[in-house]
Amino acid sequence: MYDIIIVGAGAAGLSSATWASITKKNISILILEKGNKCGRKLSASGNGKCNITNSIFSEACYHSFNDGFISEFVNTHSNSEIIDFFNKCGIMVYEKDNYFYPTSNQAKQVTSRFLEICKAHKVELEYDQCVTDIKVDNDNCYIVKTTDNEYRTRKVIIASGSASCPELGGSDTGFELLKKMGIRETDIYPVLSPIYVDDKYISTASGVRLNAVVSLKKDGELIKETGQLQINRDNLSGIAIMNLSCYLPMLGKDSLKDCIYVDCLPEVSWEELKKFINSQVFAHRVNNVLSILEGLFTTQFAKYILDRVHIEYDCGIEKLSEKVINKITSNIKKMTFTPICKYDINKSQASLGGVSTDEIDWSSYESLKYRGLYIVGEALDMTGKCGGYNLMFAFISGINAIKHAIKDI
Numbered sequence: 266m267y268d269i270i271i272v273g274a275g276a277a278g279l280s281s282a283t284w285a286s287i288t289k290k291n292i293s294i295l296i297l298e299k300g301n302k303c304g305r306k307l308s309a310s311g312n313g314k315c316n317i318t319n320s321i322f323s324e325a326c327y328h329s330f331n332d333g334f335i336s337e338f339v340n341t342h343s344n345s346e347i348i349d350f351f352n353k354c355g356i357m358v359y360e361k362d363n364y365f366y367p368t369s370n371q372a373k374q375v376t377s378r379f380l381e382i383c384k385a386h387k388v389e390l391e392y393d394q395c396v397t398d399i400k401v402d403n404d405n406c407y408i409v410k411t412t413d414n415e416y417r418t419r420k421v422i423i424a425s426g427s428a429s430c431p432e433l434g435g436s437d438t439g440f441e442l443l444k445k446m447g448i449r450e451t452d453i454y455p456v457l458s459p460i461y462v463d464d465k466y467i468s469t470a471s472g473v474r475l476n477a478v479v480s481l482k483k484d485g486e487l488i489k490e491t492g493q494l495q496i497n498r499d500n501l502s503g504i505a506i507m508n509l510s511c512y513l514p515m516l517g518k519d520s521l522k523d524c525i526y527v528d529c530l531p532e533v534s535w536e537e538l539k540k541f542i543n544s545q546v547f548a549h550r551v552n553n554v555l556s557i558l559e560g561l562f563t564t565q566f567a568k569y570i571l572d573r574v575h576i577e578y579d580c581g582i583e584k585l586s587e588k589v590i591n592k593i594t595s596n597i598k599k600m601t602f603t604p605i606c607k608y609d610i611n612k613s614q615a616s617l618g619g620v621s622t623d624e625i626d627w628s629s630y631e632s633l634k635y636r637g638l639y640i641v642g643e644a645l646d647m648t649g650k651c652g653g654y655n656l657m658f659a660f661i662s663g664i665n666a667i668k669h670a671i672k673d674i
């Protein structure tokens with residue numbers, strides 16, 4: 266018999282067990298992990314550097330089908346909780362452009378430190394144990410069944426994550442388990458992924474990076490994100506694009522057409538850009554249109570723009586009519602794309618939706634149906650933008666659940 270069983274050794278499950286270990290409570294904890302490794306997403310996070318939180322923390326940083334839950338979370342927590350927790354774990358953190366990282370810049374080291382602390386406090390961890398069923402017995406204890414074992418515990422914390430990024434262990438086994446228990450979930454979509462677009466020239470611009478403003482048209486409104494845009498063989502990527510990918514699943518098929526705009530030169534206004542191109546034409550300093558665009562971008566990107574507007578690279582500047590200049594300008598200031606799919610689960614860093622937040626107590630994360638059972642992390646309907654918000658939620662929910670769970674043990 267255990268005091269607490271944690272289902273899933275990811276960011277939420279490990280931080281839960283680590284917090285309990287640090288507070289030195291004499292409790293027995295078992296973590297059941299379906300894979301043969303723990304913290305796989307945590308170890309890969311932030312390009313391996315582990316972006317754990319952010320100094321900008323507002324309701325706009327999260328998505329949920331329940332706006333009230335976002336307000337409650339943002340109004341009751343702050344990034345200092347994460348920084349304190351990391352300090353308690355002996356991990357120093359630093360801030361760069363609002364993003365917080367461990368000073369080691371090593372996500373894997375964060376996972377190892379959590380494990381080290383858990384091990385020192387005799388937390389048990391069993392790999393290759395996929396939890397398939399949870400039942401309540403006559404003494405109000407939980408019987409937790411895995412594919413080949415059965416365990417008894419007073420309390421359970423479900424930290425099973427989402428199906429996003431199966432390569433790093435994402436699966437929906439946790440949702441299947443909770444569904445069997447009658448716990449409701451919202452619609453669930455993989456998000457925070459690149460956006461694949463219908464553009465026959467895009468591969469020619471593969472490798473280009475730009476500081477851009479990217480926008481998505483949704484219900485007549487423009488949702489804007491600023492940041493580095495990365496062009497790949499068949500998709501657009503980068504933090505700003507990944508953040509916009511959270512809105513794609515909600516768009517009807519007809520709304521996908523031309524719904525993404527990129528301002529490739531946000532520092533320069535339309536008028537300034539047109540004036541610049543006209544001045545080059547007038548001054549006759551260069552011979553052709555490609556040379557004009559090479560004054561603005563790399564040759565590779567300049568050629569891509571001209572391909573998109575069907576203008577020959579060596580088109581003489583004397584042939585550049587006002588109409589053509591307008592076409593080039595609008596391809597720079599409002600380059601338009603049509604997504605060809607709404608998401609890619611393999612490249613997705615998180616899921617939109619999850620267990621409905623109506624199923625839990627918002628401060629303790631305890632199920633309203635099953636006392637002593639908690640649901641935390643990405644398994645819940647709460648999704649952060651890029652910038653450390655998902656790990657922050659995983660850590661805070663994991664820690665709050667175990668704080669509550671150990672109160673009466």
Ligand SMILES: Cc1cc2nc3c(=O)[nH]c(=O)nc-3n(C[C@H](O)[C@H](O)[C@H](O)COP(=O)(O)OP(=O)(O)OC[C@H]3O[C@@H](n4cnc5c(N)ncnc54)[C@H](O)[C@@H]3O)c2cc1C
Pocket residue numbers: 272273274275276277278297298299300302303304305306307309310311312315316317394395396397424425426427430433434435436437438439442613614615641642643644652653654655656657659
């Ligand atoms: C490549 C990548 C980079 C990312 N970078 C960042 C970043 O820099 N900052 C940020 O904030 N977020 C980042 N994220 C998102 C963040 O990593 C996740 O939101 C976070 O790890 C979720 O934590 P979790 O514990 O809820 O789920 P997970 O970390 O997915 O852990 C769930 C665990 O439960 C196990 N499990 C599932 N079902 C069962 C079952 N039935 N029985 C037993 N075990 C089970 C899984 O194997 C897994 O180990 C990134 C994600 C990816 C994929």
